[in-house]
Amino acid sequence: MRHAHLSIVLIGAAFCQAQTPPANAKLPFVYTRWKQFTKADGLPNEHIFAVKSDGPRIWVGTEGGLALIDKKSGKVKSWTEKDGLPWRVVSGIDVNHKTGEVWLSLFGGGLARFSGGRFDHWTQMNSGLVNDVAYGVAVENDNVWVATTAGASRLNTVSGEWTVFTEKNAPMEEIWNYGVHYGDGKVHLAVWGSGVLEFDVATSRWKDYLDPDGEMEIDLYRDDGIVHVITTGANYVDKVLWVSTYFGVCRYDGRNWRAFYNQDSGLPSDFNNNLRARSGSEAWFATDKGAGAVMDAASNTWVAYTRDPLSNTGKAVVTRDKTVIETVETGLNLPHNYVVSMDVEGNDVFVGTSKGLAWGIGDGYYAGLRERPKRMSRIGGGAR
Amino acid sequence: MRRAVLLMPLLLYAQQQPYPPIGPDNSSETREVLRRxxxxxxxxxxDLRLKQExxxxxxxxxxxxxGxxxxxxxxxxxxxxxxxxxxxxPEPADLKTVRIGFIGPIQSTVSIATGGRSHEEALGRKMLAGAQLAIEQANARGGFIKRGIPFEMxxxxxxxxxxxxxxxVVTMAYKRPTWAILGTIDSANSHIAIRVALKAEIFMMNSxxxxxxxxxxxIPWTARCIGDDRQQGYLLVDYMIRKQNHKRIAIIRSSNRYGRFGVREVRDSARRLGRPIVMEMAYKVGSEDFSLQLERLREVNPDAVVHWGDARESALVLNQMRQLGMNQPYFTSDRSVSPEFTQLAGANAAGVISGYPWNPDRKDPHLEQFREAYRKRFKEEPETFAAHAYDGMNILLWAINNAGLNRAKIRDLIATRTKPWPGVTGDIPFSSVLDDMGDVFLARFDKDRWTYHSREELQIPRGYIPTRERVNRQLESAK
Incomplete structure (x- = not known):
């Protein structure tokens, strides 16, 4: 009987937060409702290179095909090469909201457009695409930008004109493009070995952001610029530039830089495959050790989501600087802790891992910090 | 004497083990990594033991x-x-061969990445030969041991x-799947390749x-089994400045990535030692006339000249230097250690010193065994790219034979290896970033042949190598 009582206490303790913040602490929103999608749900492959939420739909680019999830029903439809998808490895997705066209960067297969049930295909052999190893795609007005391993290409979808950007006509120290993003009138290219390049659509002028210390093996000062020239992703939201690298991440508000490392923040790992910024103060990072979200950049407040590798459960750890201020048991959140891709839309987040997709449902989401409603202290339910 | 007697059985045992040691590895380290x-x-x-330096x-x-x-x-x-x-x-069933990718410069072409006409085929074909020999020897010993099927390149x-x-690399990862890849030589192409390897999760060994x-x-999906230009640069600088006391070093280099990044440690180290490079000039790969660059170098009156580029240009630069009456000591990168350089340079080659990633004069029965097999197979002497490719391919074969047909586990075995690989180019110990931290050497051309010299043999001083991370130690002044 005594043992049973002790067990109840222990279980209760485990079910409650491992660490409880002060009652009046201002805390970020924590996602406690998660859905997961794997091959069992109809995905053609579980290695999720790209995810794009588009209103009632989620487009999913995998190592083995393209998938579309209907948010309402949860039903999954997929396309592989048998269905006309030009190449099975879909590394990037963007949607032209004016036309409804879905643009796909194909890893080793060029560029594809999915529209009206038909795939159109551009390669380095039949178009101005500079290389078929495409890592990312972004729609900018009537243009489609593609980040490839040998430069960036821009297709004007109205005129059909292609423009190629390499070291010949852009400040690319190296031409190995990794990511592309359009926002607030600017295209940003994350370039392996060349930092971040910014293209101002209005003026057609380039600007580059490089690691000021110029050294590969150190970051001399934390907040002096991009943490490293080998960048993996760049997002520009609310006139704030967010950058992910394999060495840490950083943020630039047009005046000040701020770097975040695992050693000084809640970033789960310095190895960041990608990112998605929701605002100037919130961004999500795809790391090899979970999903890390800086929820309030000014106070360095983070939430890191990881799954327990041995059970179908997971947790969210809230930190400020490097101090853990809350741990929330979420139930199963991510299908795997190796996170490859990210998206945010509305209140929800979408996390592509190397073992399936996670959809975090943000009922009651709020930006920044608040005194936490008590319900957030309870265990969330994995929706699956 | 007693110690020698005690060591004798071990040496005999070692000699009895087939070389290269690509077969089943029963060492406790490998067994433990496999178990985990x-x-x-x-x-x-x-839970693998990560290297920490x-x-x-x-x-x-x-x-x-x-600093x-x-x-x-x-x-x-x-x-x-x-x-x-x-x-x-899971491992696939019904395989007839175990495919390993080889990517290297073996055909002449024009490349955006290298900025023009290709120029490394001579090196790439030797690299291919070394890799080919390793595969053929492995197949003669039974191929992929677990299934008794051959390796295929x-x-x-x-x-x-x-x-x-x-x-x-996309093709090798997805369309004609391979289990690991060996490659390549050109720096731009190597970077392009490992970006794909990382995303596709396939291990690349660079030789x-x-x-x-x-x-x-x-990125955790690549390793290198050749001493790099940082190590060779450090040794050259230590020799030129700490030992020879050169004060006015000039650089002439190719304008491609090999030249640009190759001299970086020479330039930076010289500056940090208080002997900044007096001038650095670049030339386009394939150039014939270097008078523009050399005349400018001559004007700054250097007391030593460093060249970083291919063998052909290295010889032409040297010859034209001497024609201009520039008799400064000439230091070069390892690519000059080749018959092409010595034939073109002729008598001017005397006294030239190069950084070099290994010591071909080393007395090692395994090296002799490799040379003999290579000569028999290809009717020529093996050179550095062949030898390093042979080592790199053997490391992959060892990993595949022991890890099985799983790309991640092949990676794991190489990444966690703490014992140096006993290569024909010498011991290859992998650093935290899986770089070859084995000894590098200086090659000197005299009396119609290159000889190879270690730091110790030439008594080249070096600076203090700290035993604590920079962030955890007091600032240490340069000495």
Whole structure:
């Protein structure tokens, strides 16, 4: 009987937060409702290179095909090469909201457009695409930008004109493009070995952001610029530039830089495959050790989501600087802790891992910090 | 005497082991790594002992970048891990061969990545021969041991039109799947290749690219089995400045990535030692006339000249220097250690000193055995690219034979190896970033032959190599 009582206490303790913040602490929103999608749900492959939420739909680019999830029903439809998808490895997705066209960067297969049930295909052999190893795609007005391993290409979808950007006509120290993003009138290219390049659509002028210390093996000062020239992703939201690298991440508000490392923040790992910024103060990072979200950049407040590798459960750890201020048991959140891709839309987040997709449902989401409603202290339910 | 007697049985035992040691590895380390990676579930990252170093690349305090400042963060000291689910991938059935990719410059072409006409085929074909010999020897010993099927090399050119290296690695990862890849030489193409390898999760062993930044990318899917230009640069600088007391060193180099990044440690280290490079001039690969660059170098009156580029240009630069009456000591990168250089340079080659990633004069029965086999197979002497490719391919064969047909586990075995690989180019110990931290040498051409000299043999001084990370030690002044 005594043992049973002790067990109840222990279980209760485990079910409650491992660490409880002060009652009046201002805390970020924590996602406690998660859905997961794997091959069992109809995905053609579980290695999720790209995810794009588009209103009632989620487009999913995998190592083995393209998938579309209907948010309402949860039903999954997929396309592989048998269905006309030009190449099975879909590394990037963007949607032209004016036309409804879905643009796909194909890893080793060029560029594809999915529209009206038909795939159109551009390669380095039949178009101005500079290389078929495409890592990312972004729609900018009537243009489609593609980040490839040998430069960036821009297709004007109205005129059909292609423009190629390499070291010949852009400040690319190296031409190995990794990511592309359009926002607030600017295209940003994350370039392996060349930092971040910014293209101002209005003026057609380039600007580059490089690691000021110029050294590969150190970051001399934390907040002096991009943490490293080998960048993996760049997002520009609310006139704030967010950058992910394999060495840490950083943020630039047009005046000040701020770097975040695992050693000084809640970033789960310095190895960041990608990112998605929701605002100037919130961004999500795809790391090899979970999903890390800086929820309030000014106070360095983070939430890191990881799954327990041995059970179908997971947790969210809230930190400020490097101090853990809350741990929330979420139930199963991510299908795997190796996170490859990210998206945010509305209140929800979408996390592509190397073992399936996670959809975090943000009922009651709020930006920044608040005194936490008590319900957030309870265990969330994995929706699956 | 007693010690020698005690060691004798061990030496005899070692000699009885087949070389190269690519077969079943019963060492406790390998067994333990296999136990851990085989026990890991699809959602687990196995608990592997990650390499942790206190100093990056054996850099002495007086040539560390920004030596007067404690950096906020140091990279590359702790080994990267692979935390993905790849280890849970089942081995395929019904294979007839075990394919290993080879990517190298073997066909002449024009490349965006290298900025014009290709120029490395001579090196790439030797690299291919070395890799081929390793595969053929492995197949003669039974191939992939667990199934008794042969290894097969999937050979592609790295230098095709429009940056095709990435396309080729995609093909090897997805279309004609291979289990691991050996390649390549050109630095730009190597970077392109490992970007694909990282995303596709296939291990790449590099045996020919000496660009220091190749390994400074922080990705856990690549290793290098050749001493890089950082190590060769450090040795050259120590020789030129600490031993020979040169004060006015000038650089002439190719304008491609090999030249640009190759001289970086020479330039930076010289400056940090208080002997800044007096002038650095670049030329286009394939140039014939270097008078413009050399006349400018002559004007600054250097007391030594360093060249970084291919053998042909190195010889032409040297010859034209001498014609201009520039008799300064001539130091070069390892590519000059070739018959092409000595034939073109003729008598001018006397006294030339190059950095070199290994010691071909080393007395080692395994090296002799390799030379003999290579001569028999290809009717010529093996050179450096062949020897390093032979070592690199053997490391892959060892990993595949022991890890099985799983790309992540092949990676794991190489990444966690703490014992140096006993290569024909010497011991190959992998650093935290899986770079070859084995000894590098100086090659000197005299009396119609190159001889190879260690730091110890030439009594070349070096700076203090600290035993604590920069962020955890007091600032140490340059000495």
């Amino acid at each position: 990676i085989n026990a890991a579930g699809p959602n687990q990252a196995p 206190r100093n990056y690349a054996g850099t002495s305090t007086d040539v560390e970048p920004y 007067g400042v404690k950096p906020y963060k140091e990279h590359f000291l702790k080994q990267m891990e692979y935390t993905g689910p790849g280890r849970a991938e 999937d050979v592609v050119n790295d230098n095709g039109l429009w940056g095709s290296t990435g396309n080729e 020919g690219d000496t660009d220091p930044t190749f390994i400074e990318t922080n």
